Amino acid sequence: MSTSDQATSVLLQEKRVFNPKPAKQLGFDRWHIDSLEQYKALHEASVRDPESFWREEAKRLDWFEPFHTVCQWEAPDAKWFLGGRTNACYNCVDRHVQAGHGEQVAIIWEGEPVAPRTGHPASSSAYAKEPEIRRLTYRELQLEVSRCASTLKALGVKKGDVVTIYMPMIPELAIAMLACVRIGAAHSVIFGGFAPHAITERAIDAHSKVIITADGGYRRGDIVPLQKNVEESVTQLANHGHIINHVLVVKRTGHQPPSERFKTGASHIGATKFHWWHETVGASGDACPCESMDSEDMLFLLYTSGSTGKPKGIVHTTAGYLAFVQMTARLTFNLFPDSGQVFWCSADIGWITGHSYVLYGLLMNRVPTLMYEGAPNFPTMEGGKGDRFWEIIARHRVTHFYTAPTAIRTFMKWGDELPAKHDMSCLKVLGTVGEPINPEAWMWYHKHIGREVCPIVDTYWQTETGGHICTPIPGAIPTKPGSCTVPMLGIDAAIVNEQGEELGANKGGLFVIRKPWPSMLRGVFGNRERFISNYFGRLKDPATGQPLYFSADGARRDEDGYFWVQGRVDDVIKVSGHLLGTMEVESALVSHPFVAEAAVVGYPHEVKGNAICAFVTLRGTWYAKNPGKQPSDELRKELIAHVRKEVGALAQPDQVRFTEGLPKTRSGKIMRRLLRDVAAGVEKITQDTTTLEDFSVVAKLRQDDE
Numbered sequence: 001m002s003t004s005d006q007a008t009s010v011l012l013q014e015k016r017v018f019n020p021k022p023a024k025q026l027g028f029d030r031w032h033i034d035s036l037e038q039y040k041a042l043h044e045a046s047v048r049d050p051e052s053f054w055r056e057e058a059k060r061l062d063w064f065e066p067f068h069t070v071c072q073w074e075a076p077d078a079k080w081f082l083g084g085r086t087n088a089c090y091n092c093v094d095r096h097v098q099a100g101h102g103e104q105v106a107i108i109w110e111g112e113p114v115a116p117r118t119g120h121p122a123s124s125s126a127y128a129k130e131p132e133i134r135r136l137t138y139r140e141l142q143l144e145v146s147r148c149a150s151t152l153k154a155l156g157v158k159k160g161d162v163v164t165i166y167m168p169m170i171p172e173l174a175i176a177m178l179a180c181v182r183i184g185a186a187h188s189v190i191f192g193g194f195a196p197h198a199i200t201e202r203a204i205d206a207h208s209k210v211i212i213t214a215d216g217g218y219r220r221g222d223i224v225p226l227q228k229n230v231e232e233s234v235t236q237l238a239n240h241g242h243i244i245n246h247v248l249v250v251k252r253t254g255h256q257p258p259s260e261r262f263k264t265g266a267s268h269i270g271a272t273k274f275h276w277w278h279e280t281v282g283a284s285g286d287a288c289p290c291e292s293m294d295s296e297d298m299l300f301l302l303y304t305s306g307s308t309g310k311p312k313g314i315v316h317t318t319a320g321y322l323a324f325v326q327m328t329a330r331l332t333f334n335l336f337p338d339s340g341q342v343f344w345c346s347a348d349i350g351w352i353t354g355h356s357y358v359l360y361g362l363l364m365n366r367v368p369t370l371m372y373e374g375a376p377n378f379p380t381m382e383g384g385k386g387d388r389f390w391e392i393i394a395r396h397r398v399t400h401f402y403t404a405p406t407a408i409r410t411f412m413k414w415g416d417e418l419p420a421k422h423d424m425s426c427l428k429v430l431g432t433v434g435e436p437i438n439p440e441a442w443m444w445y446h447k448h449i450g451r452e453v454c455p456i457v458d459t460y461w462q463t464e465t466g467g468h469i470c471t472p473i474p475g476a477i478p479t480k481p482g483s484c485t486v487p488m489l490g491i492d493a494a495i496v497n498e499q500g501e502e503l504g505a506n507k508g509g510l511f512v513i514r515k516p517w518p519s520m521l522r523g524v525f526g527n528r529e530r531f532i533s534n535y536f537g538r539l540k541d542p543a544t545g546q547p548l549y550f551s552a553d554g555a556r557r558d559e560d561g562y563f564w565v566q567g568r569v570d571d572v573i574k575v576s577g578h579l580l581g582t583m584e585v586e587s588a589l590v591s592h593p594f595v596a597e598a599a600v601v602g603y604p605h606e607v608k609g610n611a612i613c614a615f616v617t618l619r620g621t622w623y624a625k626n627p628g629k630q631p632s633d634e635l636r637k638e639l640i641a642h643v644r645k646e647v648g649a650l651a652q653p654d655q656v657r658f659t660e661g662l663p664k665t666r667s668g669k670i671m672r673r674l675l676r677d678v679a680a681g682v683e684k685i686t687q688d689t690t691t692l693e694d695f696s697v698v699a700k701l702r703q704d705d706e
């Protein structure tokens with residue numbers, strides 16, 4: 001593990017410690033947990049007697065019927081709050097209206113365009129001063145969600161169905177998700193940056209028959225053609241014999257001359273009917289009760305990349321997810337209702353961060369959540385810079401800002417003067433998520449955004465964990481730049497070796513969780529084997545023989561018990577904070593007619609954290625067509641465009657290298673470690689290459705490098 005050893009030596013030099021400040025200094029009445037001692041006592045009790053701890057925590061939810069058993073654990077299967085019945089939408093919306101908070105703001109939304117909203121905003125010279133802003137109260141949200149829910153019912157959606165959602169960051173996205181869970185259907189949200197093929201494979205896997213989308217979404221002044229992608233996917237799906245019954249379309253951009261298919265006024269593709277949201281939602285009435293759900297009924301599916309080509313549908317269930325997410329949102333961010341807090345998580349709802357900390361965690365805690373539709377650099381300044389995020393913070397008096405290290409590194413590059421122009425004295429807590437944050441970025445965030453007073457919570461967690469696993473709790477935990485510090489209450493985390501033995505201080509090892517927690521994944525949809533082998537198949541607790549949950553991250557714990565996550569130890573890469581399976585990109589590349597073989601690796605990138613390098617061998621057909629020629633830049637561009645089209649822009653390789661062969665072991669496995677070194681431009685071959693089938697291949701690649 002040469003890369004993590006390097007990381008360790010860098011991090012070991014990181015000795016800075018930032019102690020919690022008094023609550024009043026940050027304008028809080030109090031901290032939920034206000035000392036390290038209190039945290040330690042609470043954490044110790046929560047792990048020693050999880051039943052009592054979670055029984056208390058679950059009381060913060062409203063139940064239709066109480067649960068009789070807190071947890072049943074037959075590794076790897078956990079059931080939480082057995083016998084209980086509740087509803088996620090009820091806990092996020094209805095109960096607040098019933099308690100007299102109907103007029104409070106639930107969602108604040110800001111659209112991207114600052115130009116007249118017709119035509120193409122980027123090409124308009126006459127910018128309006130103010131963007132479009134919407135504020136939805138809990139009462140309005142309840143009405144909108146109920147309308148959408150009864151429409152979904154009218155379209156045949158039933159309890160237990162999976163509804164696919166592929167939308168921009170607009171309020172209707174939140175409404176659609178809540179509408180699903182209101183009637184007991186699970187949502188499967190697909191990030192709007194994915195290509196049609198991604199919708200197709202996820203819809204097939206989830207047996208989904210209904211898709212909710214929008215005509216388009218705004219992104220850096222461009223329009224993302226969401227409906228067009230859905231149309232393409234619907235056709236692909238039909239070719240697989242999978243018929244989507246209905247597509248519900250929000251008119252957001254209004255840019256579309258109706259695509260060819262709809263020119264004649266038809267509203268269907270084959271057997272798939274398309275409906276405009278504004279013509280359909282509301283037509284089936286305003287009322288729709290919340291379905292009573294068993295604690296363990298599926299709440300949602302969220303697909304995440306794995307080390308094989310096919311993404312995994314991570315299953316989360318109702319009560320456990322809600323209990324954990326309301327708690328972590330409250331403690332990690334010191335949330336209080338009725339105290340002027342405005343929370344902004346800049347993640348797209350299409351990722352788990354958006355599910356838990358744009359939507360569910362915030363609504364449950366009755367703290368207004370801000371959604372922003374677009375890019376941080378729109379309007380775009382010279383050099384591609386932008387200060388939209390700082391403008392938004394100042395405009396809405398945001399108290400909590402939660403973003404990704406990759407974004408912070410971009411802001412650093414854009415310069416200190418951009419945030420300095422805006423009054424961000426409203427900020428109280430800053431958060432980061434998605435990848436390890438390098439200490440320099442942490443310090444920049446602390447100084448230029450946090451005024452050197454706001455605590456920074458570096459939250460380590462995963463799609464599979466549902467909510468924060470390790471994070472500082474502001475007010476209680478001293479922070480160290482680059483460390484996600486200590487485990488959340490109720491989380492029994494450890495660093496172990498391959499034998500499952502816990503390692504001592506500062507020894508690099510594998511990150512595991514020993515006990516179940518309420519929001520742990522319940523499975524990989526339709527794939528029991530993958531669930532077990534991915535998460536519970538590798539490591540066992542030597543003391544009990546019980547399987548350990550393995551996060552697939554390498555990490556170490558320092559002498560203070562602080563965790564330092566070093567990154568993935570499997571074949572997935574974090575690119576700009578988004579997980580990507582190397583196999584996904586490889587499959588896309590080899591689907592190109594000229595590509596024979598492809599190997600994809602990550603290499604360190606200043607802003608993205610990791611970037612993608614693809615090593616590609618070409619088929620004879622290419623050489624036959626281009627006698628005597630070397631693969632050109634043009635072909636390189638074509639392959640990059642091909643990956644964008646097949647997977648999405650976030651999977652686009654930064655480097656494409658042509659090679660005559662790939663270095664393989666004698667058993668035929670591609671030697672990725674070697675390729676990673678080549679991609680990163682490492683000078684000398686430091687790895688053990690004795691098992692190389694064809695060393696000349698590596699030598700050739702290195703030469704090309706020079």
Ligand code: WTA
Pocket residue numbers: 304351352353432433434435436437458459460461462463464484551552553565566567568574577578579
């Ligand atoms: C990485 C995102 C270091 C880690 C919530 C994990 C982090 C993967 C951090 C999950 C952090 C997330 N420090 N690494 N604070 N947060 N990671 O499923 O590798 O998109 O396994 O969930 O992101 O990514 P996912």
